[in-house]
Amino acid sequence: xxxxFERPQALSDVTTHYCPGCTHGIIHRLVAETIDELGIxxxxxxxxxxxxxxxxxxxxxxDWQQAAHGRAPAVATGIKRALPDSIVFTYQGDGDLASIGxxxxxxxxxxxxxxxxxxxxNTNYGMTGGQMAPTTLVGQxxxxxxxxxxxxxxxxxLRMAEMLATLKGVxxxxxxxxxxxxxxxxxxxxxxxxxxxQVEDGGFALVExxxxxxTNWRLDPVEALKWLDDNxxxxxxxxxxxxxxxxx
Amino acid sequence: xxxxxxLMVGNEAIGEAAIxxxxxxxxxxxxxxxxxxxxxxxxxxxxxxxxxxxxESEVAAINIVYGAAGAGARVMTSSSSPGxxxxxxxxxxxxxxxxxxxxxxxxRGGPGLGGxxxxxxxxxxxxxxxxxxxxxxIVLAPASVQEMVDLTALAFDLADKYRNPVMVxxxxxxxxxxxxxxxxxIKAEIPSKPWATTGRKGRARNVINSLYLxxxxxxxxxxxxQAKYRRIEGAEVRYDSFNLADAQLVVVAYGISARIxxxxxxxxxxxxIAAGLLRPITLFPFPTGAIAQAAEKAAAxxxxxLSAGQMVEDVRLAVNGRRPVHFYGRTGGIIPTPQEVxxxxxxxxxxxxxx
Numbered sequence: 001x002x003x004x005f006e007r008p009q010a011l012s013d014v015t016t017h018y019c020p021g022c023t024h025g026i027i028h029r030l031v032a033e034t035i036d037e038l039g040i041x042x043x044x045x046x047x048x049x050x051x052x053x054x055x056x057x058x059x060x061x062x063d064w065q066q067a068a069h070g071r072a073p074a075v076a077t078g079i080k081r082a083l084p085d086s087i088v089f090t091y092q093g094d095g096d097l098a099s100i101g102x103x104x105x106x107x108x109x110x111x112x113x114x115x116x117x118x119x120x121x122n123t124n125y126g127m128t129g130g131q132m133a134p135t136t137l138v139g140q141x142x143x144x145x146x147x148x149x150x151x152x153x154x155x156x157x158l159r160m161a162e163m164l165a166t167l168k169g170v171x172x173x174x175x176x177x178x179x180x181x182x183x184x185x186x187x188x189x190x191x192x193x194x195x196x197x198q199v200e201d202g203g204f205a206l207v208e209x210x211x212x213x214x215t216n217w218r219l220d221p222v223e224a225l226k227w228l229d230d231n232x233x234x235x236x237x238x239x240x241x242x243x244x245x246x247x248x
Numbered sequence: 249x250x251x252x253x254x255l256m257v258g259n260e261a262i263g264e265a266a267i268x269x270x271x272x273x274x275x276x277x278x279x280x281x282x283x284x285x286x287x288x289x290x291x292x293x294x295x296x297x298x299x300x301x302x303x304e305s306e307v308a309a310i311n312i313v314y315g316a317a318g319a320g321a322r323v324m325t326s327s328s329s330p331g332x333x334x335x336x337x338x339x340x341x342x343x344x345x346x347x348x349x350x351x352x353x354x355x356r357g358g359p360g361l362g363g364x365x366x367x368x369x370x371x372x373x374x375x376x377x378x379x380x381x382x383x384x385x386i387v388l389a390p391a392s393v394q395e396m397v398d399l400t401a402l403a404f405d406l407a408d409k410y411r412n413p414v415m416v417x418x419x420x421x422x423x424x425x426x427x428x429x430x431x432x433x434i435k436a437e438i439p440s441k442p443w444a445t446t447g448r449k450g451r452a453r454n455v456i457n458s459l460y461l462x463x464x465x466x467x468x469x470x471x472x473x474q475a476k477y478r479r480i481e482g483a484e485v486r487y488d489s490f491n492l493a494d495a496q497l498v499v500v501a502y503g504i505s506a507r508i509x510x511x512x513x514x515x516x517x518x519x520x521i522a523a524g525l526l527r528p529i530t531l532f533p534f535p536t537g538a539i540a541q542a543a544e545k546a547a548a549x550x551x552x553x554l555s556a557g558q559m560v561e562d563v564r565l566a567v568n569g570r571r572p573v574h575f576y577g578r579t580g581g582i583i584p585t586p587q588e589v590x591x592x593x594x595x596x597x598x599x600x601x602x603x
Binding site: 041062064 | 305
């Protein structure tokens with residue numbers, strides 16, 4: 001019988017700790033498929049961040065370093081500078097990348113550091129109990145914005161992809177979502193492109209992945225997919241912002 | 249390459265020694281009074297085919313060090329007191345993940361932005377951990393530009409030997425002053441690092457990590473670290489002495505303070521006061537045994553520091569109440585003259601030794 005679907009080699013054969021309906025698992029799989037297809041497992045080093053994906057090193061079969069909160073792009077810089085022939089990627093959430101780690105991501109991108117960044121945006125701090133993040137939408141209720149995000153107090157949701165697209169050091173930059181089969185296919189293409197840029201020595205690449213958090217959004221998994229469509233995509237439009245260093 | 253004997257400022261001597269010790273990457277952020285070091289390495293590292301990178305912050309610099317050290321490279325960063333405070337988060341992670349690296353602190357006065365003049369007020373931070381959690385750095389305290397060379401080379405070897413961060417704790421005087429140095433034959437003997445994340449080709453995958461969610465595992469990890477620190481205490485204590493054998497008043501001082509103490513002790517000896525010097529070269533591990541031994545014969549101790557009194561606590565622990573332990577220090581970047589220290593020795597000799 002012909003095998004038509006199987007676990008990617010780079011994906012560990014374990015049960016993840018993610019909540020039911022969380023889309024981290026899909027994103028992990030897309031990264032694993034990419035590593036398999038590019039044949040880079042033996043020279044790939046992942047950098048796990050702090051947040052829900054802190055245990056990513058248990059789920060992908062490459063070498064890993066676990067970084068302090070927000071510092072993954074700095075840690076990745078150190079690895080890549082020490083081992084220029086390795087493939088180095090970070091896997092960071094929105095609290096990690098868009099709040100505590102803004103300095104590190106901006107400067108790694110600006111240096112054109114030859115790393116790949118998978119930036120998972122689910123509009124809240126999932127691991128610590130659903131607190132407001134810089135990406136939390138206006139009016140969105142979280143455990144630390146119980147009356148909804150008020151722009152007078154907390155400012156506006158940060159569009160990291162658009163901000164980073166202004167930097168000359170960035171080669172590839174896209175925002176994708178994993179809330180439907182069609183969007184997942186597009187996300188896969190973007191993630192593969194972001195790794196291919198590094199394999200071909202092209203410089204810095206980042207994919208922002210809009211992801212669901214049913215537990216902290218207080219929605220069931222299917223409602224969460226629709227909430228992402230109705231609320232996140234209008235504010236965080238899906239697009240390739242930079243390709244081969246050119247603004248699209 | 250440099251000749252046999254050259255005049256160098258301390259900060260540059262550290263950089264040249266690091267290159268000879270096989271430092272492959274250096275990451276830093278500008279701060280006074282250590283800027284000669286990144287300035288030298290910005291030129292010298294690329295000349296040697298190595299990596300120099302000016303980071304966007306001290307926080308980034310220490311985390312870049314984490315990544316490069318985890319990838320198996322010999323790596324160094326340097327800063328001065330306020331910058332070292334910023335690095336503490338990263339240093340805790342480096343200690344937790346057991347990564348070898350060298351951190352240079354050319355200490356200036358604090359707290360806060362403090363000043364840019366020499367101080368030794370980072371002793372607690374350097375020797376008691378500095379960041380969160382139970383951990384120790386190996387801390388080396390040079391007292392001359394030559395020792396900045398020798399101890400920088402030693403720092404890389406000890407870091408690799410114990411998979412532990414090593415701090416070279418200087419001060420603004422040592423960093424800026426010029427003395428003749430010889431580099432001798434510093435050997436860059438880098439051991440194999442099968443634990444490093446270099447890509448998993450031909451082996452099981454490696455993970456560099458300091459996270460243990462299971463408290464039993466975290467406790468086990470902590471006992472493992474503590475056992476390592478006890479091994480370091482057993483094997484790596486280094487100190488120097490001057491007129492110690494018959495000393496009734498033992499001055500304990502490290503770094504630039506020890507240079508001042510030595511002159512003051514010579515003045516005291518000329519007056520017939522039996523003063524001597526015990527100079528810790530390793531601040532962790534601290535020469536507790538040597539001080540305890542000196543307490544067998546000496547009448548009293550004096551801890552001399554460019555601080556409000558930090559190392560004096562370790563001297564007291566070592567003496568363990570058997571003899572009085574006094575303190576003399578200046579802070580804020582003020583360096584006492586040998587005359588001031590001599591007066592203090594004379595006063596204490598009158599109070600303690602005559603009894």
